[in-house]
Amino acid sequence: MRKWLLIAATVSLFSLVAVAQGLYPIYYDCTLLPSGFESGTRLFVSNPNDTGVQYTITLFSPQGSQLGTADYFVNQNAAHQIWLADLISGDRMYAWGLCVLQTWLGYPTELEIVAERYTMGTLLGYDAIPADAVGSWHSVFYNASHSQGGPDNDTHLSVMNPTDTANGYQIELYDAYGSLLAIEYGIVNPGRTNVHRLSDFVTTSRDFAWGLCIVRARTYEYERFAVNVYRLRDGRFLNSQTVP
Numbered sequence: 639m640r641k642w643l644l645i646a647a648t649v650s651l652f653s654l655v656a657v658a659q660g661l662y663p664i665y666y667d668c669t670l671l672p673s674g675f676e677s678g679t680r681l682f683v684s685n686p687n688d689t690g691v692q693y694t695i696t697l698f699s700p701q702g703s704q705l706g707t708a709d710y711f712v713n714q715n716a717a718h719q720i721w722l723a724d725l726i727s728g729d730r731m732y733a734w735g736l737c738v739l740q741t742w743l744g745y746p747t748e749l750e751i752v753a754e755r756y757t758m759g760t761l762l763g764y765d766a767i768p769a770d771a772v773g774s775w776h777s778v779f780y781n782a783s784h785s786q787g788g789p790d791n792d793t794h795l796s797v798m799n800p801t802d803t804a805n806g807y808q809i810e811l812y813d814a815y816g817s818l819l820a821i822e823y824g825i826v827n828p829g830r831t832n833v834h835r836l837s838d839f840v841t842t843s844r845d846f847a848w849g850l851c852i853v854r855a856r857t858y859e860y861e862r863f864a865v866n867v868y869r870l871r872d873g874r875f876l877n878s879q880t881v882p
């Protein structure tokens with residue numbers, strides 16, 4: 639009994655340290671293909687505190703390899719804009735996945751972060767990163783239904799792991815009437831990003847394949863991860879969202 643209490647206390651302590659430091663997971667895409675097709679992500683980091691804040695940005699590939707890192711200091715009431723491709727040296731063919739922004743201990747943790755996304759120089763939109771993006775339970779609206787106007791609607795999930803341990807999770811899809819359509823399981827390793835196309839999970843009619851999607855820890859509540867949602871409507875990009 640004491641052993642399990644000690645383990646639980648240790649896990650809780652690590653979780654509190656992570657929260658205290660200010661941990662912001664951001665899905666990024668800075669790929670540059672040999673064909674010339676290029677995606678880009680710019681971060682806007684604003685400091686609402688009455689003192690400056692030190693923070694670090696680290697970029698990982700989808701497989702969890704570190705691609706680049708840099709340290710910054712933002713003054714009170716000031717803001718930075720950071721083109722993430724500038725942090726990467728070498729091949730950018732697989733330069734997408736998890737970006738971790740983490741404040742340093744001894745500084746305030748609250749920062750306002752927005753990811754600005756581009757494809758071929760065209761602005762796709764903005765994604766505000768919530769302070770509670772790392773957790774063991776996330777819910778989001780999804781749409782993987784057939785579309786009357788042309789290509790199908792779809793929703794892609796990126797499950798990202800900014801922690802130091804492998805974490806298990808499950809994805810539950812419910813239709814418009816609240817019936818369970820599908821449940822899928824996964825494990826995401828540290829620094830890694832798993833991408834799921836939700837329409838692939840629906841094996842029955844997709845007429846009402848829209849509604850609630852839940853991503854939760856599979857076994858233990860201390861299994862924590864972040865989720866970014868990428869939505870398509872009639873085959874075209876609609877928006878992206880980092881889920882609290």
